[in-house]
Amino acid sequence: MATQAxxxxxxxxxxVHISPHSTYYWVFGALVVLTILTVWTAGMDLGPLNxxxxxxxxxxxxxxxVLFFMHVKYSSRLIQLIVVGSVxxxxxxxxxxxxxxxxxxxxxxxxxxxxxxxxxxxxxxxDSGHGGDxxGGDxxGxxxxxxASAGDDSH
Amino acid sequence: xxxxxxxxxxPRETYINTDWSLRSWxxxxxxxxxxxxxxxxxxxxFVLGGFFALLIRLELLTPAGDLVSPDTYNRLFTQHGVIxxxxxxxxxxxxxxxxxxxxxxxxxxxxxxxxxxxxxxxxYSLGGLFIVIALATGGVDxxxxxxxxxxxxxxxxxxxxxxxxxxxxxxSSILTGLNFLVTIHTMRHKxxxxxxxxxxxxxxxxxxxxxxxxxxxxxxxxxxxxxxRMFGLAIFDPALGGDPVLFQHLFWFYSHPAVYxxxxxxxxxxxxxxxxxxxxxxxxxxxIAASSVGIAVLGFIVWAHHLFxxxxxxxxxxxxxxxxxxxxxxxxVKIINWTTTMYQGSVSxxxxxxxxxxxLGLFLVGGLTGVMLATLGIDIHVHDTYFVVAHxxxxxxxxxxxxxxxxLHYWWPKMTGRMYPETFSKLSALLVFAGFNLTFFPQxxxxxxxxxxxxxxxxxxxxxxxxxxSAGASILGVGYLLPGLYFAxxxxxxxxxxxxxxxxxxxxxxxxxxxxxxxxxEGEEIVVTDAYDYEHDLIRDDLDRRVGPPxxxxxxxxx
Amino acid sequence: xxxHASGVLAHHFHSISQQRAAHSLGxxxxxxxxxxxxxxxxxxxxxxxxxNPLDFAVASSELDAVLGGVNTLVLIASSVTMALAVKYAQLxxxxxxxxxxxxxxxxxxxxxxxxxFEYSAKFEHHTVPGYDFDFxxxxxxxxxxxxxxxxxxxxxxxxxxxxxxxxxxxxxxxxHVFIGMCLIIWLIFPAMKxxxxxxxxxxVENFGLYWHFVDLVWIFLFPLLxxxxxxxx
Numbered sequence: 001m002a003t004q005a006x007x008x009x010x011x012x013x014x015x016v017h018i019s020p021h022s023t024y025y026w027v028f029g030a031l032v033v034l035t036i037l038t039v040w041t042a043g044m045d046l047g048p049l050n051x052x053x054x055x056x057x058x059x060x061x062x063x064x065x066v067l068f069f070m071h072v073k074y075s076s077r078l079i080q081l082i083v084v085g086s087v088x089x090x091x092x093x094x095x096x097x098x099x100x101x102x103x104x105x106x107x108x109x110x111x112x113x114x115x116x117x118x119x120x121x122x123x124x125x126x127d128s129g130h131g132g133d134x135x136g137g138d139x140x141g142x143x144x145x146x147x148a149s150a151g152d153d154s155h
Numbered sequence: 156x157x158x159x160x161x162x163x164x165x166p167r168e169t170y171i172n173t174d175w176s177l178r179s180w181x182x183x184x185x186x187x188x189x190x191x192x193x194x195x196x197x198x199x200x201f202v203l204g205g206f207f208a209l210l211i212r213l214e215l216l217t218p219a220g221d222l223v224s225p226d227t228y229n230r231l232f233t234q235h236g237v238i239x240x241x242x243x244x245x246x247x248x249x250x251x252x253x254x255x256x257x258x259x260x261x262x263x264x265x266x267x268x269x270x271x272x273x274x275x276x277x278x279y280s281l282g283g284l285f286i287v288i289a290l291a292t293g294g295v296d297x298x299x300x301x302x303x304x305x306x307x308x309x310x311x312x313x314x315x316x317x318x319x320x321x322x323x324x325x326x327s328s329i330l331t332g333l334n335f336l337v338t339i340h341t342m343r344h345k346x347x348x349x350x351x352x353x354x355x356x357x358x359x360x361x362x363x364x365x366x367x368x369x370x371x372x373x374x375x376x377x378x379x380x381x382x383x384r385m386f387g388l389a390i391f392d393p394a395l396g397g398d399p400v401l402f403q404h405l406f407w408f409y410s411h412p413a414v415y416x417x418x419x420x421x422x423x424x425x426x427x428x429x430x431x432x433x434x435x436x437x438x439x440x441x442x443i444a445a446s447s448v449g450i451a452v453l454g455f456i457v458w459a460h461h462l463f464x465x466x467x468x469x470x471x472x473x474x475x476x477x478x479x480x481x482x483x484x485x486x487x488v489k490i491i492n493w494t495t496t497m498y499q500g501s502v503s504x505x506x507x508x509x510x511x512x513x514x515l516g517l518f519l520v521g522g523l524t525g526v527m528l529a530t531l532g533i534d535i536h537v538h539d540t541y542f543v544v545a546h547x548x549x550x551x552x553x554x555x556x557x558x559x560x561x562x563l564h565y566w567w568p569k570m571t572g573r574m575y576p577e578t579f580s581k582l583s584a585l586l587v588f589a590g591f592n593l594t595f596f597p598q599x600x601x602x603x604x605x606x607x608x609x610x611x612x613x614x615x616x617x618x619x620x621x622x623x624x625s626a627g628a629s630i631l632g633v634g635y636l637l638p639g640l641y642f643a644x645x646x647x648x649x650x651x652x653x654x655x656x657x658x659x660x661x662x663x664x665x666x667x668x669x670x671x672x673x674x675x676x677e678g679e680e681i682v683v684t685d686a687y688d689y690e691h692d693l694i695r696d697d698l699d700r701r702v703g704p705p706x707x708x709x710x711x712x713x714x
Numbered sequence: 715x716x717x718h719a720s721g722v723l724a725h726h727f728h729s730i731s732q733q734r735a736a737h738s739l740g741x742x743x744x745x746x747x748x749x750x751x752x753x754x755x756x757x758x759x760x761x762x763x764x765x766n767p768l769d770f771a772v773a774s775s776e777l778d779a780v781l782g783g784v785n786t787l788v789l790i791a792s793s794v795t796m797a798l799a800v801k802y803a804q805l806x807x808x809x810x811x812x813x814x815x816x817x818x819x820x821x822x823x824x825x826x827x828x829x830x831f832e833y834s835a836k837f838e839h840h841t842v843p844g845y846d847f848d849f850x851x852x853x854x855x856x857x858x859x860x861x862x863x864x865x866x867x868x869x870x871x872x873x874x875x876x877x878x879x880x881x882x883x884x885x886x887x888x889x890h891v892f893i894g895m896c897l898i899i900w901l902i903f904p905a906m907k908x909x910x911x912x913x914x915x916x917x918v919e920n921f922g923l924y925w926h927f928v929d930l931v932w933i934f935l936f937p938l939l940x941x942x943x944x945x946x947x
Binding site: 263264265266267268269329333334336337340341342367368369370371372374375376379382383386387388389390395396397398401404405408 | 736879
């Protein structure tokens with residue numbers, strides 16, 4: 001097997017990291033305390049801060065689990081990169097989706113003042129069967145698509 | 156080439172002849188055999204998807220909707236899209252060429268998880284089965300994008316079967332991507348550093364990243380459409396308070412990167428072909444490798460350009476338009492580097508190179524029209540017209556399939572140990588190129604003139620261009636049929652290929668064709684150098700020692 | 715290649731450390747995949763929550779935060795027992811692996827039992843979307859925010875969106891818990907046969923990652939679904 005001396009990436013995990021019991025106990029304690037804390041703060045009326053506090057506690061708990069239970073604190077750089085990368089990817093998905101929703105209303109034009117473009121077209125009465133024409137009404141899909149785009153103005 | 160006479164010796168053990176039983180093929184964990192399982196399945200689906208395309212083009216021969224009913228036509232284009240995208244294009248290069256080549260190119264005897272690799276094929280087949288059942292029981296008519304609320308509430312066709320099928324197939328590509336990433340990270344030969352990886356491996360790496368990070372999002376989205384349809388959960392249906400545009404966001408978060416899943420591996424193939432058939436080190440190796448990963452990352456932040464006309468906020472549209480244009484940068488890096496690689500190389504006109512050159516032209520048109528479509532003003536004008544159809548097919552057929560065929564012609568001798576008839580293969584490359592342009596270039600004009608997509612009838616003034624398109628499609632069909640015939644012919648009657656029929660550099664060309672079961676001959680050293688290092692002394696000696704001097708045709712520089 | 719003889723090293727790896735690196739990387743990439751899988755649902759949540767903050771808070775106040783909180787503690791406890799099972803696998807202590815896998819299994823079943831009671835309460839209160847859904851905005855909320863009849867109507871409609879997302883998220887999470895329980899049973903047998911040792915414990919270790927991930931999802935689901943409406947009444 002001389003030709004297949006593989007190494008791949010450098011492996012630093014010859015020594016498996018074994019945490020002492022005490023680590024697991026204090027992380028457990030912290031998680032329980034934080035759970036109680038999050039329930040307690042949720043009962044207070046902090047306005048928008050409620051979300052900040054709840055998410056802050058949730059992220060703290062998640063970091064404890066990831067770092068100590070999942071041993072990411074002692075893992076290779078590659079695995080730490082995967083953790084950070086996945087969270088970054090989630091942030092991309094949340095962030096770029098939300099830039100649509102937060103700016104929907106910022107058109108700067110009164111929607112009522114904009115004429116409905118479809119009013120300019122007179123819809124012919126259903127006269128399907130006339131092949132060469134734009135014969136309306138024969139595409140079930142498009143009717144529903146139109147409804148799809150119309151539906152989003154409901155909020 | 157100069158393989159010694161084999162008549163006296165017992166046949167060498169290869170991955171093919173090691174066991175002929177059907178059981179040994181269906182339960183194989185050898186990545187090379189799994190590549191064949193995929194090749195056979197995707198070819199079947201390609202023929203099926205092509206059949207639907209044929210019917211579409213037949214219907215569009217005349218302005219009147221006279222061949223099929225509108226409802227049937229909806230099913231035809233949906234099924235063409237679903238099959239070609241989920242069952243052919245996405246697995247085509249990664250699962251066939253990637254499976255066969257990645258372990259060999261990095262000097263490993265298999266992928267990191269061989270059983271998972273086989274499981275991926277079975278998962279793929281199961282998903283394919285669901286989609287075939289949907290076809291057999293009436294088909295599906297929502298378009299391959301499954302837009303809600305049509306798909307979740309209104310469509311009466313077999314949406315559930317197809318949705319479940321796509322969901323399952325998605326996991327096949329997630330697991331294949333995961334397998335490749337781990338393989339490339341952990342299974343490389345000790346001398347195969349990241350800077351030496353062939354560009355096909357880099358491209359596959361980038362593709363696999365998208366598979367792992369993007370595919371789960373479409374899986375959950377399709378799942379949500381399924382539960383909305385089955386149990387009436389209110390997620391996307393505006394009648395229940397949901398937002399259909401959210402479906403489009405989630406769907407395109409995967410499905411835009413998915414076009415890079417389809418095209419990036421083709422980029423990898425073209426890099427191999429350009430270097431190999433110019434017999435020259437590729438120009439700007441680092442830039443091409445980095446641009447693959449760059450496209451994979453950028454591909455994730457441009458998706459909403461599919462939503463420009465569906466109620467997206469204008470500010471978001473502006474942002475996404477600008478981001479989309481960024482993609483042109485890494486893509487242009489590739490095109491420019493390929494062209495520069497040919498400059499002062501000894502370019503040869505073998506069949507794979509013909510496909511690569513065809514790719515270069517077609518993909519350039521496809522890519523540049525992509526920039527046009529990213530422009531907000533133009534997109535509003537040509538949205539949902541044949542302009543978009545033509546752009547998409549220039550990238551997917553002119554890009555991904557040209558790359559797949561080029562790669563298949565390049566590595567066929569390695570996979571089978573046989574050469575195919577050169578005249579026919581060159582003819583087919585020319586037919587595909589000519590037929591393709593005749594089919595799809597008129598569609599740019601049609602789209603710009605305003606012919607909407609997904610309609611079975613159209614005004615009479617569009618007929619001439621549509622006839623061009625349908626005529627081109629029949630030429631294209633012949634062009635695709637030919638390789639099937641001469642590849643089958645070559646399996647039995649083809650000339651023996653030898654280790655390195657093209658005289659190119661790469662670990663796969665240092666081993667016998669077809670390779671032995673564990674890829675490398677026991678006790679034989681392999682030479683790992685920088686990729687495409689034709690000037691390297693070791694490589695030159697090695698090529699001379701193993702395959703003799705390059706073929707005569709190669710010594711005539713072109714240009 | 716002595717380790718081949720022990721049956722632990724697969725044929726295509728050349729060392730135990732290479733094999734371990736591959737298994738661990740593979741599992742982490744699978745975790746990345748899982749994050750994106752749930753990520754789609756979280757995106758839906760973020761969007762609808764941002765569009766309808768009050769509606770979500772009112773609908774959320776219908777959920778039983780006490781049961782949710784108890785379930786949070788149960789899952790955290792199961793995460794600790796799982797972490798200890800992994801530790802004993804790293805040390806190769808057979809009996810302790812089995813014991814802590816059983817503890818984890820018991821906590822997981824407790825979680826699902828509590829979930830069952832929560833779900834059945836939803837059926838009784840007609841808060842299951844698509845199944846006889848009938849949500850009424852509580853009178854004190856109407857009074858406090860001076861809601862118009864139209865606003866009440868939209869709020870009742872948006873509540874269906876909230877409960878749809880609630881069922882989609884907790885349902886998918888519950889499915890993961892169930893799959894995890896099956897995997898624990900699947901792990902207990904080789905553990906009893908003493909298959910795991912200092913050299914080879916990737917299955918336990920990787921299942922541990924999966925189980926902690928299930929816990930992680932719940933850590934976010936609990937405040938996002940159960941605690942929104944705690945200050946509304």
